[in-house]
Amino acid sequence: MQTNDPITLLFAPRARPPLILAPMAGVTDAPFRALASRFGADLTVSEMIASQALIRGVGKSFKLGERAGPESVLAVQIAGADPAAMVQAACMQVERGAGIIDINMGCPVKKIVGTGAGAALLRDEVLAGRIMESVVRAAAVPVTVKIRLGWDDQHRNGIAMARIAEAAGIRAITVHGRTRAQMYSGMADWEAIAEIKSRVTIPVIGNGDVTTPEQAREWWKKSGVDGIMIGRAALGRPWIFREIAHFLETGQRAEPLTLAQRQAVIVEHFHAMMRHHGQRTGHLLARKHLGWFTRGFPNGAALRDQINHTPHPEEVLVLLERFFAGLVTERAA
Numbered sequence: 001m002q003t004n005d006p007i008t009l010l011f012a013p014r015a016r017p018p019l020i021l022a023p024m025a026g027v028t029d030a031p032f033r034a035l036a037s038r039f040g041a042d043l044t045v046s047e048m049i050a051s052q053a054l055i056r057g058v059g060k061s062f063k064l065g066e067r068a069g070p071e072s073v074l075a076v077q078i079a080g081a082d083p084a085a086m087v088q089a090a091c092m093q094v095e096r097g098a099g100i101i102d103i104n105m106g107c108p109v110k111k112i113v114g115t116g117a118g119a120a121l122l123r124d125e126v127l128a129g130r131i132m133e134s135v136v137r138a139a140a141v142p143v144t145v146k147i148r149l150g151w152d153d154q155h156r157n158g159i160a161m162a163r164i165a166e167a168a169g170i171r172a173i174t175v176h177g178r179t180r181a182q183m184y185s186g187m188a189d190w191e192a193i194a195e196i197k198s199r200v201t202i203p204v205i206g207n208g209d210v211t212t213p214e215q216a217r218e219w220w221k222k223s224g225v226d227g228i229m230i231g232r233a234a235l236g237r238p239w240i241f242r243e244i245a246h247f248l249e250t251g252q253r254a255e256p257l258t259l260a261q262r263q264a265v266i267v268e269h270f271h272a273m274m275r276h277h278g279q280r281t282g283h284l285l286a287r288k289h290l291g292w293f294t295r296g297f298p299n300g301a302a303l304r305d306q307i308n309h310t311p312h313p314e315e316v317l318v319l320l321e322r323f324f325a326g327l328v329t330e331r332a333a
């Protein structure tokens with residue numbers, strides 16, 4: 001039977017689990033999501049958008065959930081602690097083209113938790129359930145939720161939260177294998193993710209510390225998760241999706257990108273950032289991506305220093321050109 005349902009399509013049986021770009025505030029804007037999609041991400045998720053800001057009509061909030069172009073499905077993540085506001089925010093995003101609404105119940109930062117949103121909802125299962133039910137009922141598209149394992153080691157309620165989600169009609173749940181108290185320290189606990197996976201029937205997406213194709217395969221096999229979400233490892237390396245997909249499908253490592261291909265991606269993304277955000281803002285926001293893209297290269301630090309000190313985008317392009325020409329010469333020598 002043909003379906004347009006994005007969750008059914010995402011988890012349709014195939015040789016490997018879908019690979020998903022994690023929502024990352026300040027990172028997964030439309031240009032970066034487009035890049036990840038181009039390199040094989042099966043789904044990408046917008047940055048977290050505060051429901052209240054969206055309702056107040058703060059312009060920047062709309063920008064965060066803009067479509068990335070070639071992406072087939074726009075998944076928009078919303079955050080908040082008031083069911084009515086979350087419903088309103090979800091409906092606004094659906095009207096603007098969202099095909100999936102993701103609810104943030106994992107953000108650990110004080111500014112968010114202090115308002116009762118993000119990971120704070122792990123401490124209020126009743127309210128979390130009401131938010132999920134309300135958004136599911138109101139949104140005309142599938143609703144997913146992203147959680148952590150619990151607030152802290154004494155309060156690991158990931159299984160309870162997943163069951164609440166399932167009962168509320170949530171279509172898939174992402175589990176970042178850390179507690180809120182851990183923030184980003186230690187390693188993600190994939191055994192705990194596996195345990196949650198085994199207790200619900202809706203798809204579970206595992207998340208946390210996946211950085212290599214081999215690790216993706218090992219944790220996927222061990223945990224049985226239905227999907228894998230990748231965040232930090234995609235910074236400066238959006239082709240990781242293609243690398244992992246290739247490895248899971250063939251058992252072989254994909255050919256690495258050539259220097260020329262990497263240069264082309266970096267330059268193209270720089271232009272895309274300026275087109276999307278406007279020249280000035282795009283240039284400034286692109287600096288951190290340029291930093292990630294040039295990590296690990298000899299003389300990368302000097303290049304980053306120069307890039308961060310020029311106010312002229314044309315000069316950035318010249319610096320990149322010179323940098324890559326130098327690398328080619330060095331490799332040939």
Ligand SMILES: Cc1cc2nc3c(=O)[nH]c(=O)nc-3n(C[C@H](O)[C@H](O)[C@H](O)COP(=O)(O)O)c2cc1C
Nearest residue numbers: 022023024025047048146176208209210230231232
């Ligand atoms: C810079 C940054 C911003 C993030 N912003 C969000 C966000 O807006 N919403 C969210 O659910 N998680 C957010 N996260 C968490 C990631 O989605 C992900 O759960 C976490 O980084 C663990 O996955 P990883 O080890 O693959 O990076 C953010 C993480 C980083 C590093």
